[in-house]
Structure formats: structure tokens, C-alpha cells
Amino acid sequence: MTASWLPAVAVGLPFAAVVPIYLSRTRPNLREAWTFLAGAGAFVAVAATVSPVLDGARLTAATGVSYLGVPLALSVDPFGALFGLLAATLWPVTSLYSVGYVRRLDEHAQTRYFAAFAASVGSTLGVAFAANLLTLFVFYELLTVATYPLVVHEESAEARDAAAKYVAYTLSGGAALLAGLVLLSVAAGSLSFVPGGLDGLATDPTLARAAFGLLIVGFGVKAAVVPVHGWLPSAMVAPTPVSGLLHAVAVVKSGAFGLGRVFMYLYGPDAVRELGVAAPVVGAAVLTMLGGGVLALRAESIKGALAYSTVSQLSYIVLGFALAAPTAAFGALLHIPAHAFMKITLFFAAGAVSVETGAKSIRKLPGLARRLPVTLAAFAVAAAGLAGFPPVAGFVSKWYLVLGALRSDLPLTAAAFLLAGTLKLLLFWPMVAAAFFEEPPRSIGRSGASEAAADAASLPDGGAHGDVDARGGRALDSLVAESSPALLVPVALAVAGALLLGLVPERLPFWDLARAVVAEVFA
């Protein structure tokens, strides 16, 4: 336990950026610069914690404030570093995308947007670096408050309803969380995160189980576990960068992170097994994985499909933790960054499509790849990853999750992972095929012979008798109007991340951090 200013800087910088953002509201470029400065600073601070943490140090920062004997303090351990690194890496990328998005659409209230974004990321980092459950709870609720302006950004009736639903769900979850926190503190006498779980929980099983149930419900709301997932699909009314970072990465991953803390650092695998509390969570996770995957098939908008797919994918992580076995937990820890990069690519691509062409519905997809080839290629790669194809990140985490399930006490749950992956294929392949291989509804300017030849070449009989002179040139150059760089670069960065995590995962810090978590929890 070494005192360090790094966690305080990492959490404090995003919050500190809120004031300058408001002060420079009349000068957009300066205002955006504060976001990027804070993002760079937070990233450097978080990245600097990784090596010491892997060496075994625990970097702490106390605030001096405590409630009823429980201090509000920050501490970086491998699990926190993994989540914090993910959030800190994706915030600058999302900020670049946000700039492109809000300026292209000329959104109102941009200052409020960027300020709330910074506060949300700060809260997320606070959740990651919380030293005990009380601190985590404080930042968790702050996250709800900070994300509210983002969900309600549009200020339309639909947005207000969605935001009201979001707040109703998450604050109710927060109430359950508080109740569980209180009961846990009575049952165990402490709220600190201890690898392998707190001692003394088995002395009062009923109380421990009640606390467990409340904590699971509280975190489960943000982790979008059925039946408390209802806020996520309606929150898609928020602007796409918000859906991308927050509702596919920060908010939902906070819920999953909290569940991980409960299973590994508060209760621990042994207590979970003794108390027999894992079974309902396993059941709910399987239900969510499969139900979310099936519901996605009926979605009409692209973002709606992505929302249900998020619901389903998050329960991969929940199930991995709930199986309380080392390989399964490792798979879940790998899936946290893997899913984040893939899902963000998908959301960014969907947002670029909606900005550039106005298409929001799945029915508008046919032929779009002619206009936005790179964007939709990234979409296709990320979709392949979610279905579990190598060399995208989803293959590696799926591999470990299935292996982990087979080695756990409930090997049949492996079937749930494999079936859920199949459901993703059923969802995404028609979308990808429509975008790349179907004709757009109206002719968008056919450029003559070469395109006709290219089309003819795709028919079984080559489209003509005799030699087909397919010059095979880039016939569709004249139609390509790729997204603007501010939108395209983040898409490319995110998909590159997903590919790196799928090709050489051991070279990235997430791998070693996940290994460290498993080593200290399941020792």
C-alpha cells in the first residue's frame, strides 16, 4: 500500500476539466482542448499505474473524509487498473468522435455535453479506483447523475421519457445497493476490497445472502441483467458517442465491474460456493445472454440491435464471474476490453452512417457499403468479432469463457456461450450482407460499363455468353463519400484495438492485469 498521487490525478483531472469547459463555452476549440488535455493527462496517470500494480504495489490515495468509520479512498489494484485503463484509453477516442459528431449535426448545448461527458468519465475512473464499497457507491451514483444530461440531451419527449426511465432504474438499483452495503458492513464488519473475499461472512449466512442479493440487484441494473435491463434499449435515444462510450462501456461496464468486485473481492469464490448464492445469478445471466440475443433479432433500428446485443454480451462477463472459477473469471476479464472495443466500433460506425446518410433503420442498410466502405468494413470486422471469429478480440475471450465454463462446476453453461455467439451471427450477417452485397434502392449514379461488368461477374453464368471483359477496375470510386476524418479515425482506432486484442492479446497490458487478478483472487 503505497501512497501515490496517481489515482487522485486520474480521477480528479476529468472532474477538474468541467469548470474550464464551462468557462470557455464561447470558444469551442478551446473548450474541446480542455477535454483532450484532461483525457491525455488521465490516460498518462492511469498508464503509469499499470507497471507498479503488476509488480504488486497497491497505489492508494486517501481523501481524509470518512462516513461512520469507512474512509472515502482510492486504491489501484489490478482489477481497477484494467477497467481504468480501458476507460482512459477510450475517452480521448470518443472525444474525437464526439467533436466530429456534434459539429456535423450542429447539436445544441455542446458545452453541457462535453462537461457532462468529462464528469461521467471521472465518475467511471472513481468506480474503477475505489478502495472500498462505499467509495464505489458514491462514484456509482455520481455516474448516474453525470450521465443524465447526456441521455436527455435531445430534450425531446422521447428523450425525457428515456432519461426518466434510466434514472428510475438506476437510482432504484442504487437504493438496493445502499441497503446491501449496509447489511454487508454489519455482516462482515468491513467494506474494503480483499482479494478472495472478506472473512467472517459465513458466520451469518442469512444476512450474508440478503446482502448479496441486494448488491447483485443494485449492480445488475447497470449491468443490464434481465429483468432489470429495460433502461438500456430506450437510452439509445442519446447521441451515438454517448451510447458508445457510456452505454456500451462506462455505465454498463461499471455494473459488471461492481459484480466482479462482489464475486471476487467482497465475497470471494469460496464464500460464494459455501453460501450457494451463485445459482440465481448464473440463471439470470444465461437468460440474459440468450434472451438479449433473441430480442436483438427483432430490432428495427441499428442502435436498437446494438443495445440488445450489449445486454446479451454483458452477461458473458456476469456469467464468467458468477461461475467462480479461475479460467472463467479470466475469460470475463478479457471480455471487458474486448467487448468494449468491438461495441464501440459498432456504435461509432452506426453513428457515422446516421450522420453521413441519415440512415438509422436496418431497412436502410442495403448498398450502404458503396458510400462508406471503410466505415462498414470496420462494422463488419467488429460484428465478426462479436460472433466469435478470429482474429478479432471476441474469439480469444470466447475461447477462455467456454473453457472456463467447462472447467467449472456447471459445464453445461458452455453451451450458453456458444449459442449466444450463434445468435450474434444470425443478427449481424444479414446486416453486413445487406450493406455490402445488396443493391441500394435507387440507382446512385451507375458509372457505366465497368460497374455493369462487375455486377455481371457476380452472376452464376458470368452474366453473358462468351468472354466477359471484366476490367475489374474500381468502378464505384465516384460513389464513395467516406465519413469525415473526425468520425473515421476513431472508428479505425477502435477496430484496430479490437484486432490487436485478437491477434496479440498477450502483448497488451489487459492480459497481464487479468492474470494478476486471477492469481490474487484464486490463490
Next chain:
Amino acid sequence: MTALAAAPPAVVFLVAAAVVRLAPRRSGHAVAALAAAAVVPWLVSVPAGAHLAGRLYGFEVVPFGVDGVSRLVGLVFAFVAAANVVYAYGSGTTRGQTATAVAYMGASLGAVFAGDWLTLVVWWELMALSATILVWQSKSATRQAYRYAVYHQLGSVLLVAGVLTHFAATGTFLYADGIAAGLPRLLAAAGVALNVGVLGVHVWLVDTYPTPHVATSVVLCGFTTKVGVYALHRVVPEGSLVVAYLGAAMLVVGVTLAVLQTKLRRLLTYHIVSQVGYMVAGVGVASALAVDGAFAHLVNNVLYKTLLFMVAGVLVLRTGEESLKRLGGLWRTMPTTAGAFVVAALAITGTPGFAGFVSKGLVVDSADAAGLEVLWWLLVAGGVGTVLSFAKFGYYAFLRAPSSDDDGSGGEASASGERPRDANRAQTLALALLAVPCVAFGVAPELLLSLLPGNAPGAKVFALSQFEKAGATLLFGLVAFAALRGPLGRISHVPDLDAVYHPAGAALRDRSATAVRNAARTFDRAAVGVVERCRRVALAPHAFAAVGVRESTLGRTVLLVALTAAVAVATLVLA
């Protein structure tokens, strides 16, 4: 580590695919064909062993493992890949289509040279992915591509489950004695069986292969099922009677259904099922002779089956017709194509002097040597059926005079009324490239036998009994064709299991999606209703007084609820 083992050959193919996509069409195709051809001598001279051993995703892997079987399969894949690229150039594919095809063939090579299950699974998934894209690129076949993806996903799921349960049982992915017996073996074999096209799950072949661009069919026909056979041997190296008889069933049922087909590529696709049956039977018997026979047959089959699909492709491209009933008399205007057909047909029917004679003899002999009489009869019967169906193909497409066709549509041999031209230069080169080994391996079988892993112990290649069997098969087959030509001519469409699977699958998907959505909606409405009710009560308790609920009653109820909750909490805390 020698320079020859510096990288797996799949990498060469992937690079070549990029070149095809980016370079001008002619030079790109030339580079790819030459690269594939260069892989052949490379594979002949690379030393056997487990090369490039390392770690992938935290597990020990061998990305480039060479032994007798993998070398043999890799050689024929590389050779046929070169011919396929030349054919694609001549058949008017786009650069994207050829690039995807080269990537697909590269992934197949990757799977064959995998030295461990993890590498195999990775390349297996990439094969499925690239084949899906390849079929998609023939835009007329979008639904078939989707179904292909779904079938192969189901197969992958079973294979992954088998491989991971194997790892859970043994702790390693490296190839040892096949997959661990019991559940792992069952799962892995089921997953591989889908790729192989075992009866019952063979329908994806018939659904997908005849529909896309002809060059795509040519590429697809030679790879996925053969990688499946190879993988089956790795899964069950000591064989199994069940597998042997499954192979015999594939052979007999496949050839029967083939005889009943009237569309060119559909007929050939059923033949894939049938010929793969020989290989599966050999893998099932699994004596050294049987394995040699199975893989010799794989080599020959890739050669002449690709040749047949190329012939069919030229016919379709030149005449615009897929149906045998509307063709005829083409030997006059398309002599090269007809000649290639004759070579391939003689090879597939096992005529002495052509490739199939030797390898079929090996498989049939191995059944005899293992004492499996029923299997022996089934294999021989399948041979008769093969002769019958290729007699039919040759007769309808090439021999019979066009004006005497059965459904009276009369006139010229092609839909457009012109005399169709023969294969162009590139296509002819491709046909020739494949026809040469079909003859060479038949006339000088030592060329093939020397490459076989077990050196074919006990192979009596030129024994009199072989000629007798081949002669009898040919005779029976031709007589059967003459006798059955009339009735066969009246059949047009024969349904298969896909008429059951596809509607059932779609119904399952749609019904469950709708059911789950309705359940979710009901739940959501109920939850929102409860919250709404609470909200209204909380915000305006007086309103309820107006509806008849007295305030004192409301207050008493709230008090009661609060007291109950307090008692519960106190009990929990103090207990």
C-alpha cells in the same frame, strides 16, 4: 530451423490475395497463380516435423506441422489453387472474388498444416468466413451464403466444444492420439462431420455449391469437404466402424441422388458427397492401406472433381444453361471441353489408365483386407452408380443430338440459338493443368504411391482382380444407363432434407424471436405499470382520497408496511 519452415504456406496465400485485390487484374492473377504453383515444390522439400512451435493466446501451438498426410493434402491443394486462379481469370471473376478465393484456399492450407487443435480451429473459422464472403460476392446467392454461414457456425460450435472438452481432459492442444474418447470425440466428430457433408447434414453442399459464380463453385468444391476428411482422420486416427459405414452410406445415397439430378452443378455436388464417402470409409477402416487409399483418393478427387466443375462452368458460361435437358451435341463445337470431360469422367469412374482406378482400388481392397464384406459390396455398388451418372452427364451434355431432346424444345443446343464457343485460353490452360495428373497418376501410379504416407502396403495396383472389378463396374454402369435412360429422363426435381431443415430453422428463429419479444413487452408493461402506480400515489395521495380510499386508511396501511419492514430488518440483523 530451415528457411523452408520460416512461415506456414497459408501466409503466402494471404499475401497473394492482397496482391490480387490491389494489382491490375492480369498481373494480380498471374502473381497468385505463380505463388500457388511455387508452394508445390516448397511443400515437397520442406522437412517433416513440428515447425514454428510457439504460444498463441497463452497456449502451446504448432502453426506449421508437416507429416506424410498433411504434406500430401497440402500439395494437391496448392496445385489445384494455381489452376483455380487461372480458371477464374478466364471466367470473368472480379478481383475481389479471386482475392477472397485465394484467401479461402490459404485458410484451407493453414488448417491442413496446423499441428494443434487451436490453430486448426482458427483456420477453420477463417475458412468458413472467407467462403461465406466468397458466396456473398455472387450477389445472386445471398440467402445461400447466409445459410452456409449458419450451417458452418453450428459445425464450428460443435468442433470448438469438442476441442475445449478435449483440452479440459488432457491439458494440451497439441496433436497426440486424436481427440480424447467419449464426449470430446463425439462433439468434435459431429462438428467435423458437418464440414465433410455426412448424410443428414450434407444439404448445405447442395444448397450452396450450385448457385454462385461458376468459378466460385470450382474453388469451393475442392477444399472444405477435403479439409473435413483430413480433420476427421486427426480426430479419430484409429478409425471406427460407424465412420466407415457412414462413408459407405454417403457413397451410395449420394450417387443415387446424383443420378436423379438434371442440373449440371447439382449433379456434381451430389457426387462430392458420394466421393467423399470413399474417403470417409477409408478413414473409418483406418488400416495403413485404408488411410493411404483414402488420401490417395482425396488427391485424385480434388483433381478430377475440380476438373468436372470447370467443365460444367464452361458449359454454363457458354450456353447460359444449367439444365442437362436443354443441352446436347456439344462435342462438336466444344471439343476441348468435351475432351476434358472424358478424362475426368474416366478418372472418376475408376477406369484403368486414369487416376481414380488406383485409389478406389486401394480403398476397396482395404475393406476386403479388414474383412468388412458389406462395406465392400457397398463400395462396389457405389462405383456402378458413378458410371451411370457420368454416362448420363456425358450423353445429355455432349453426345445426344440437340433436336431429339425429350421435352421437345428442339432446335439449337443453347438458349441463345448460337453455336457455343469452346473454352477460352485461360480456361483451357486450367483444364489441361488438371487433366495431366488425372492421366499421369493412372498410367504411372508410382508417382502418387510414392507420396503416400504408408507407402501402401499390400497394394495390388495392377492385379487382374482390379481390372476385373473396374471392367465389371463399367459394364454394369453403362448397361444400367441404357436401361434407365427413359425413366430417368422423366424426373425433374428431387427434394432433399433442406426442404425440411430450412423452413423449420426459419420458423424456429421467427417464432422464438416473436415469443421472447412479446414476453419482454408484457413484463415491461407490468413493470412500468407498477412504477406508474407508485408514482401517482406518492405524488398525490389526496387524489386517492377522492377515489374513495380514505386518508386514514392510507395512513394506516403505510404505517403497517413500515412496521413490517422494520421488524423484518431487525430480525435479520439480530438473528
